[in-house]
Amino acid sequence: MMAAALLMASLTGAQAQRIKGSDTMLPLSQRAAEEFMKINPSATVTVTGGGSGVGIAALLEGTTELAQLSRKIKFDEKSKLKAKGITVKEITAAYDALAVIVHPSNKVTNLTREQLEGIFTGKIKNWKEAGGADRAIIPYSRETSSGTYEFFKESVLKNKNYMPGIMSMPATGAIIQSVSQTEGAIGYVGLAYLNREVKAIHISYNGSESFVEPSVANAKNETYPIVRPLYYYYDAAAENKVKAYIGFILSDKGQKIVSDTGFISVE
Secondary structure (H helix, E strand, C coil), X not given: CHHHHHHXXXXXXXXXXXXXXXXXXXXXXXXXXXXXXXXXXXXXXXXXXXXXXXXXXXXXXXXCCEEEECCCCCHHHHHXXXXXXXXXXXXXXXXXXXXXXXXXXXXXXXEEHHHHHHHHHCCCCEHXXXXXXXXXXXXXXXXXXXXXXXXXXXXXXXXXXXXXXXEEECCHHHHHHHHHHXXXXXXXXXXXXXXXXXXXXXXXCCCCCCCECCCHHHHHCCCCCCEEEEEEEEEXXXXXXXXXHHHHHHCHHHHHHHHHCCCECCC
C-alpha cells in the first residue's frame, strides 16, 4: 500500500536526482532509473557506483539524494550525518546472493565456509589443500569502502581479517575480469554479475553436509547461505525529492526489474 501511495506522489522537486554508492546495486539502479524516466519524462536520474561507503559520504556532502548500500549503515556514519542535521531513512529495495567465483578451468566445485575463511585469511594457500590442482590460490577482494567487502568479512570470515596484501579491486567488474583471466584466482561478486567467463562455487555452511549453488531460487528458498538485503538511504527532510523513485522501485513494476536483473524481490 505504501509503495502505491508513494508511486502516485507528485514529482515536484524530484526532476533531478542522484543515486550513488554500492557497485553491487548498479545494474538494478541503472535499469530502474531508465524505466522510471520513461514513465516520468521530466525526471532525470543519474546513477554512479564507487562503493557503499562512497554513497554515504556523498549523502553527507550533499552530492547525492539517494545512497545505495549493500550493507546496513554504520553507527559512526549515522552519527556523522546526525551531526550535520541529517536524519536518514532506510528502504530495503531488494535482496542479493553473494557468489564465490573461480576460473572456469578450476576443478573445485564445492567449498565450505571454513575453507573460504582459510583461503581469504591466508591460511589455505594452495588449491590442493581444497581438493584441487597443485596451484597457488590468488584471492581477490573488493576494497574496504565496499559493502560487499564488509558483508563477506562478517558472514564468511566471521569478522576475521583478510590476508595481508590481498588483491583489492575497485569494482565488481574488475573482480570478474581478474578471476576470468587468472587460473588460480578466487573472488566474490553479487549474483547479478555472474557470467560464463567465471565459475560459481557451491557453498556449505553446515560442515560439508550440503553444498548449495548460488541462484535466485536457492536464495528465495533459503538454502543458499550468503544472502543480504540491499538498501537505499536518504535524508528524511528531503523525502519529497526521492519518494516517487522509491515508490517505483517498491511497486510491482519495480520489483519485476529487481528479479529481471538477477536480484531477489522484497516479499
